[in-house]
Amino acid sequence: MSPISVNDQRGSRHSGGPILVRLRRWALWRQRPRLIGYMVLCELLATAGAVVAAVMTPAPARSDWFRFLALALCATVHLQLSRRQEERRRSRKPTVQIDLVGIWSFAGVVVLPVHLALLGIVLSRVQRYVVARRPLFRFMFSTSSVLLAAVVAHEVVTAFGVRTWSRSTVLDSVSEFGILMLAGFVYFSVQAAIVGVGIVLLSTTRPTLRTVLGTKDDNELEALTIALGAVTAVLLVNMPAALAIIVVVSVIGNRIAEVRQLQVDVRTDPKTGLLNIRGWREDAERALARVERAHNSAAVLMVDLDHFKSINDTWGHPAGDDMLEYVAHALRGATRPGDIIGRFGGEEFVVFLPDADVDEAKLAGERIRRMISELHVPTTDKRGGPVAITNRTASIGVAVHPEHAKGLGELLQAADAAVYEAKENGRDQVRVTL
Secondary structure (H helix, E strand, C coil): CHHHHCCHHHHCCCCCCCHHHHHHCCHHHHCCHHHHHHHHHHHHHHHHHHHHHHHHCCCCCHHHHHHHHHHHHHHHHHHHHCHHHHHHHHHHCCCCCCCCCHHHHHHHHHHCCHHHHHHHHHHHHHHHHHHHCCCHHHHHHHHHHHHHHHHHHHHHHHCCCCCCHHHCCHHHHHHHHHHHHHHHHHHHHHHHHHHHHHHHHHCCCCCCHHHHHCCHHHHHHHHHHHHHHHHHHHHHHHCHHHHHHHHHHHHHHHHHHHHHHHHHHHHECCCCCCECHHHHHHHHHHHHHHHHHCCCCEEEEEEEECCCHHHHHHHCHHHHHHHHHHHHHHHHHHCCCCCEEEEEECCEEEEEEECCCHHHHHHHHHHHHHHHHCCCEEEECCCCCEEEECCCCEEEEEEEECCCCCCHHHHHHHHHHHHHHHHHCCCCCEEECC
C-alpha cells in the first residue's frame, strides 16, 4: 500500500508561521484532488457517525464505565511498553502499518456502548500519533477508517441482541463465537475497503490485489489482532483481572512483529518495497528448481530505466526515489501473482517468470515497457516545487531457460547482455538474448 506515502515525509515538515500559511503548506494539498475529496468525505462520515452514535445511544451504565476504564488502562500500558518497538517498526516501514492496539479497540466495539468504544479508539489513536511520526492528514484518514469500521461492526453485534457471555451454554457459545467472527470480519473488511479505495485513487498504474489489500504478513497480523480482541472482550465480561495476560501477550506480539519485520527487511529493498537482490535470488532459485523438475521453461527479464541519472541531476535524488517507487508499482501491475520481482540495484529491476516461453516473456517485457512509458510521477524539484516526471523509457533484456541458459546466474548474464543490445539499438525496446 505504499503509494499513499509518496512525498508525505518531505511535505509534512514545514516552517512555523501563521495558521493560514501552515494550512497552505499542509502535505494534503499536494495530493491528487480526487484523493483529497475522498479523504475529507471519509472523515466527515466518521464524524457524523460518531455524533449520531453519541446522540442515539443511552447513557452508559456504571459497568460500562468500569469496562471502558479497564480497556483504556490496558491500552495505555500496551502503548507505553511497546513504544520503542513501534517507533522502530514505523521508521522502517513508511506505508500502512498494522497496529496491535486494535486488540483493545475491537474489544470495546464488541462490549461497550458505541460512543464509549469510539472514545476509546480516539484516545488510543491520539497516544499513538506521538509515536507514529506520520503526516497529520494521513493519520486522520486512517483514524476515520477505524471509526467507521467500529460503527459498522458495533451495529452488526447489536443486531443480534444483548450479549450474555457469562451465562452461555455450549450451544450458545457456538452462536456467540459466530457473531464475534462476523463482527471481526466486518471490522477488518471495512477498514481494508476504505484504505484500499484510497490507494486505488492515488495510483497512476493498475493496482494489484497485493497493493490494495496488503501483504500476507499484514493480513495475518490484522487477523491475530482481531482474534485477540475477541478474547479480550470475553475476558472483560467474565474475568477482567485476566486482561493483564492480554497486555503481556500484546507487548510480546509487538516484539515478535518487529523481529518478523526485520527478517523481511533483510530481503526487501527499502525504497521500492520489492525484493532486494538477495531475496530475489533466493526466491528465484527455488522457483527455477521447481521449473526444472517439471521440465518447463522460465524467463528472466532485466529492466533498465533509460537516462535515469538525468532525473537526479534535474530534479534531485528524492524525485529519483519517487520514480523508482512508481516503477515498482508498475512492475507489480504488469506481472502475474506468481512472478518474482526484485530491484537489482540502481535503476535496474529483475523479474523471474515461471512457466514462460520466449513469446510470453517478450509480451511481458513489452507490457512493462509500455506501462513505464505511461507513468505520471508527481514529485518535487530541488527547491521543493511540484513537478511531474513523464515520458520515461526503459530498455529490457529477456533470457529464457533452458534455451539461452540453465542456471540463474547465467540467465541474469544473458538478460543483462540483451539490455546492452537494446541500449545500443536506440533504447526503449525489448530485446531477447541471442
